[in-house]
Amino acid sequence: xxxxxxxxxxxxxxxxxxxxxxxxxxxxxxxxxxxxxxxxxxxxxxxxxxxxxxxxxxxxxxxxxxxxxxxxxxxxxxxxxxxxxxxxxxxxxxxxxxxxxxxxxxxxxxxxxxxxxxxxxxxxxxxxxxxxxxxxxxxxxxxxxxxxxxxxxxxxxxxxxxxxxxxxxxxxxxxxxxxxxxxxxxxxxxxxxxxxxxxxxxxxxxxxxxxxxxxxxxxxxxxxxxxxxxxxxxxxxxxxxxxxxxxxxxxxxxxxxxxxxxxxxxxxxxxxxxxx
Amino acid sequence: xxxxxxxxxxxxxxxxxxxxxxxxxxxxxxxxxxxxxxxxxxxxxxxxxxxxxxxxxxxxxxxxxxxxxxxxxxxxxxxxxxxxxxxxxxxxxxxxxxxxxxxxxxxxxxxxxxxxxxxxxxxxxxxxxxxxxxxxxxxxxxxxxxxxxxxxxxxxxxxxxxxxxxxxxxxxxxxxxxxxxxxxxxxxxxxxxxxxxxxxxxxxxxxxxxxxxxxxxxxxxxxxxxxxxxxxxxxxxxxxxxxxxxxxxxxxxxxxxxxxxxxxxxxxxxxxxxxxxxxxxxxxxxxxxxxxxxxxxxxxxxxxxxxxxxxxxxxxxxxxxxxxxxxxxxxxxxxxxxxxxxxxxxxxxxxxxxxxxxxxxxxxxxxxxxxxxxxxxxxxxxxxxxxxxxxxxxxxxxxxxxxxxxxxxxxxxxxxxxxxxxxxxxxxxxxxxxxxxxxxxxxxxxxxxxxxxxxxxxxxxxxxxxxxxxxxxx
Numbered sequence: 132x133x134x135x136x137x138x139x140x141x142x143x144x145x146x147x148x149x150x151x152x153x154x155x156x157x158x159x160x161x162x163x164x165x166x167x168x169x170x171x172x173x174x175x176x177x178x179x180x181x182x183x184x185x186x187x188x189x190x191x192x193x194x195x196x197x198x199x200x201x202x203x204x205x206x207x208x209x210x211x212x213x214x215x216x217x218x219x220x221x222x223x224x225x226x227x228x229x230x231x232x233x234x235x236x237x238x239x240x241x242x243x244x245x246x247x248x249x250x251x252x253x254x255x256x257x258x259x260x261x262x263x264x265x266x267x268x269x270x271x272x273x274x275x276x277x278x279x280x281x282x283x284x285x286x287x288x289x290x291x292x293x294x295x296x297x298x299x300x301x302x303x304x305x306x307x308x309x310x311x312x313x314x315x316x317x318x319x320x321x322x323x324x325x326x327x328x329x330x331x332x333x334x335x336x337x338x339x340x341x342x343x344x345x346x347x348x349x350x351x352x353x354x355x356x357x358x359x360x361x362x363x364x365x366x367x368x369x370x371x372x373x374x375x376x377x378x379x380x381x382x383x384x385x386x387x388x389x390x391x392x393x394x395x396x397x398x399x400x401x402x403x404x405x406x407x
Numbered sequence: 408x409x410x411x412x413x414x415x416x417x418x419x420x421x422x423x424x425x426x427x428x429x430x431x432x433x434x435x436x437x438x439x440x441x442x443x444x445x446x447x448x449x450x451x452x453x454x455x456x457x458x459x460x461x462x463x464x465x466x467x468x469x470x471x472x473x474x475x476x477x478x479x480x481x482x483x484x485x486x487x488x489x490x491x492x493x494x495x496x497x498x499x500x501x502x503x504x505x506x507x508x509x510x511x512x513x514x515x516x517x518x519x520x521x522x523x524x525x526x527x528x529x530x531x532x533x534x535x536x537x538x539x540x541x542x543x544x545x546x547x548x549x550x551x552x553x554x555x556x557x558x559x560x561x562x563x564x565x566x567x568x569x570x571x572x573x574x575x576x577x578x579x580x581x582x583x584x585x586x587x588x589x590x591x592x593x594x595x596x597x598x599x600x601x602x603x604x605x606x607x608x609x610x611x612x613x614x615x616x617x618x619x620x621x622x623x624x625x626x627x628x629x630x631x632x633x634x635x636x637x638x639x640x641x642x643x644x645x646x647x648x649x650x651x652x653x654x655x656x657x658x659x660x661x662x663x664x665x666x667x668x669x670x671x672x673x674x675x676x677x678x679x680x681x682x683x684x685x686x687x688x689x690x691x692x693x694x695x696x697x698x699x700x701x702x703x704x705x706x707x708x709x710x711x712x713x714x715x716x717x718x719x720x721x722x723x724x725x726x727x728x729x730x731x732x733x734x735x736x737x738x739x740x741x742x743x744x745x746x747x748x749x750x751x752x753x754x755x756x757x758x759x760x761x762x763x764x765x766x767x768x769x770x771x772x773x774x775x776x777x778x779x780x781x782x783x784x785x786x787x788x789x790x791x792x793x794x795x796x797x798x799x800x801x802x803x804x805x806x807x808x809x810x811x812x813x814x815x816x817x818x819x820x821x822x823x824x825x826x827x828x829x830x831x832x833x834x835x836x837x838x839x840x841x842x843x844x845x846x847x848x849x850x851x852x853x854x855x856x857x858x859x860x861x862x863x864x865x866x867x868x869x870x871x872x873x874x875x876x877x878x879x880x881x
Contacts, residue, residue: 256518258477288519292477305513306480 152356155186155194155206158294167379174372178363189293191263205347210396211265213346221352223345224364224385228315232386235314236266236337239302246334255308257286258301261293265396270337271311273399276406303330319381340395418599426592433584444576448537448569456532460548463560468552480509487511497563526561542567605635622646660846678720678751682713723747736772737779749787761801770806773875778850785843786815793819811873816866
């Protein structure tokens with residue numbers, strides 16, 4: 132079906148043909164909380180004047196692929212995939228959490244675990260969230276590289292759960308000894324699902340780096356829909372529905388930011404590249 | 408005191424046997440029900456387990472194939488928390504190399520731990536058996552995906568409901584069997600008692616009066632022509648016959664008393680007749696020589712002596728047959744009387760009589776006179792009859808340690824078997840034999856005495872031992 136569409140020259144998932152704005156998401160970062168998604172969708176639709184539809188995929192790779200293909204108009208990505216495709220992608224807005232557009236990566240373990248540093252979980256099973264996640268993979272892996280280790284050698288086994296919440300579950304339920312998780316997600320979970328995070332503890336926190344941003348293809352930034360969507364994002368906190376949606380996400384607002392915000396992640400990526 | 412088995416009544420025995428059989432039947436039926444229930448439960452749990460493994464294979468096959476630890480765990484976790492799947496309380500999945508990929512409780516089965524350790528003792532799917540299970544049972548099965556073995560599944564199934572079902576069925580069966588057996592036993596008991604009532608009645612009648620069974624009154628005889636009514640009628644005619652026989656025996660014994668006297672009559676007649684000639688001669692002499700005082704005096708003396716003798720004989724004869732002698736104690740005079748009675752017979756047969764009485768008056772006084780006389784008269788008459796003419800007859804009376812021993816001996820050929828039986832046995836005996844021997848037996852028996860028969864240096868000795876109490880030996 133896809134090949135047939137390619138032959139006739141029509142992008143198979145093109146969003147341009149309709150008036151609908153498609154936003155790519157992954158459950159890696161956002162949990163499938165229908166209440167949050169509906170609130171965000173309604174608010175953005177109200178601000179832009181056109182309906183917003185979410186395209187959800189399991190991994191960052193898939194969503195990034197959709198964005199690069201043009202199957203979605205914009206996507207809420209992680210700083211890591213954004214930087215991987217910085218030649219093609221541009222920033223639309225960066226969420227502000229606790230007054231700053233920054234977050235951390237947490238290394239977590241079970242609350243009863245004696246570990247208090249990464250070194251203490253050597254030779255155990257570790258949970259990453261996504262191989263293209265900054266907080267759920269890059270941070271820990273680059274820490275290991277700085278220690279002169281590789282994940283394959285340091286951990287007995289590492290698994291991907293494709294969801295920060297899943298990392299917390301895997302640690303809390305004892306499936307793995309430790310996990311790499313988005314600090315923002317872990318903090319949100321402490322209020323949303325305290326019985327889950329209570330069974331985990333933060334072993335170590337990374338430095339503050341750029342919060343997962345909203346991105347679009349650079350070559351489409353001039354499109355009216357994209358521009359209107361960017362404006363809507365940046366003014367979300369000025370709308371009642373927008374503030375409600377932000378409250379549900381425990382975010383303050385969205386701000387315009389440049390690539391330099393993600394320098395910390397870029398530095399980590401360079402460590403990773405050195406390994407490759 | 409524990410009742411002995413043979414003393415248990417027939418109705419109780421029948422009831423016990425019937426109850427025992429019912430209990431056995433109950434046990435056998437319960438066993439059957441429980442084993443069927445076990446089979447049904449096994450089929451049920453195998454079907455459930457097969458469905459469980461099948462579902463796991465479908466859901467986890469591709470995930471296990473690519474060693475996706477998280478997805479396997481997530482699937483297991485979601486399946487475990489889904490309502491309606493309460494049977495599987497724990498599940499672990501291994502890869503093809505036998506290492507655990509994930510489990511619903513990773514603490515129990517950590518990632519990469521050996522599956523074989525966990526699955527030790529677990530049952531294979533097609534051999535699942537609930538019977539030995541307490542609450543949970545462990546199952547292991549291959550995880551097949553697209554016809555390929557990709558790993559293994561270990562599950563702990565909660566079968567407590569099946570176990571408790573079995574326990575409650577077993578309890579219900581036990582209770583029901585106990586109630587049914589008790590109920591049927593009770594009904595059986597009353598039915599048996601009712602059915603066996605004629606037997607009980609018969610037994611009661613038979614044991615009511617020892618020796619003389621009483622006939623069952625006509626209104627108590629079971630109606631109709633059943634075996635019980637026939638039995639009752641037969642018993643009644645038997646009871647009447649026994650009573651008539653007892654009456655006949657009593658009359659016979661009565662008669663035997665006179666037989667001995669009859670036997671004496673001829674010798675007594677001689678005893679009276681012999682002096683009569685002399686007496687008449689004396690009377691003639693008195694008439695003829697009335698004027699000769701000396702002759703008259705001598706003849707009168709002769710007459711007086713003869714009449715005295717006649718008086719004694721008459722007295723003894725009368726004495727022997729007096730009916731008011733009951734309770735009169737024996738005395739040495741009784742032996743004198745006996746001697747007087749038997750003497751003519753002995754003399755008539757030209758026999759020798761040895762007469763030794765070594766018992767004191769005090770010892771004799773403890774034995775009733777009438778019975779003693781009757782016993783000895785009969786034995787002495789028999790001895791005289793048994794001994795050949797000019798043979799020997801003897802009576803030896805001694806007292807020994809509270810016993811009076813009366814030994815009657817004769818030189819005859821000894822008692823016939825029938826006669827000995829009449830004398831010694833209490834059972835029914837054929838008619839005939841020694842005269843009055845049965846009477847002797849009965850009299851001795853009533854006096855709590857015993858009879859011994861022996862043969863000693865050519866003499867037959869019948870020794871009657873009559874106890875008269877310890878410490879009274881003079």
